[in-house]
Amino acid sequence: MARVYNFSAGPAVLPEEVLKEAADEMLDYRGCGMSVMEMSHRSKVFDTIIKEAEADLRKLMKIPDNYKVMFLQGGASLQFAAVPMNLMKNRKAGYILTGQWAKKAFAEAKIFGEAVELASSADKTFSYIPDCSNLPITDDMDYVYICENNTIYGTKFKELPNTKGKLLVADQSSCFLSEPVDVTKYGVIYAGVQKNVGPAGVVVAIVRDDLITDDVLEGTPTMVKWKTQADADSLYNTPPCYGIYICGKVFKWLLKTGGLEERKKINEEKAKILYDYLDESKLFKGTVEKESRSLMNVPFVTGNDELDAKFIKEAKEAGFENLKGHRTVGGMRASIYNAMPIEGVKKLVEFMKDFEAKNS
């Protein structure tokens, strides 16, 4: 068996020991004679799996009791609609545009009300996080929306925006569980788990109690109304059982390896190896302003499309997969999520040094 170093932006690398454990339990989950894939979501066994997953996530993130945790479907993209449908009482909200996912959420919100652009980094192809200390937030806005880590452009909010007392909603898909967060600063956090936590098909939504009500926009589908799933403990309909089970294992892996404080240290150390090299290299360049650099997604270029293509091809042959940048931006991108081992980053940098020596 040869595992590659997988730098995919998502679906992405998972901890090997989680995959091995899942493989061991594939045919017979802990003596019950069937796979988690085959069992009723109403069974006692699955009830334990989902309850433990929630409890472990609460422990990891120190989620206060007045926040609900939901395991949902429809991807992060369905939450682009769920956010306005559940929160736009005044039909007005502010959006900070830091990349494609924020833009998509913004466009979706416009279907339901007045979505206002509060700030944008489009002027420099989203290579930085705009100053959010004094945004033109008005009193009638229902919330302020950010995409906290920009998967495609490789930027991250290092400081949350000053929302002037308004509710903060954050798409944390690509930085979820990469470092500690203060949940109390948010009204809503949601994340598609296929970036940093599990297999595609699960979205974790953490929503403050008072925001989960029947007072949603007219026409909101039952499944999009958060209250439906909150009241049913994520079991209103059949949940993505197997995905939740894998997420649960990843939560346990994170707890066992020191929790989010420790994870942040490891992620900083990993990212530093790559950024330090990009800063000294004469061939490769990072594309993001230093203060805005993501710990999870690291885009870089040589400045020459042919050389980029050559690098991606040779890297693949050497066992470094999925380094091609997003189809809309080109160049390269190394996603170095929680489960990417530090050796993977060290070996990638060695390979880049070698490539630089041979091509300059």
Ligand SMILES: *Cc1c(COP(=O)(O)O)cnc(C)c1O
């Ligand atoms: C991948 C991604 C999405 C889209 O997720 P889906 O689950 O495919 O809908 C949204 N936001 C961010 C930040 C992402 O990285």
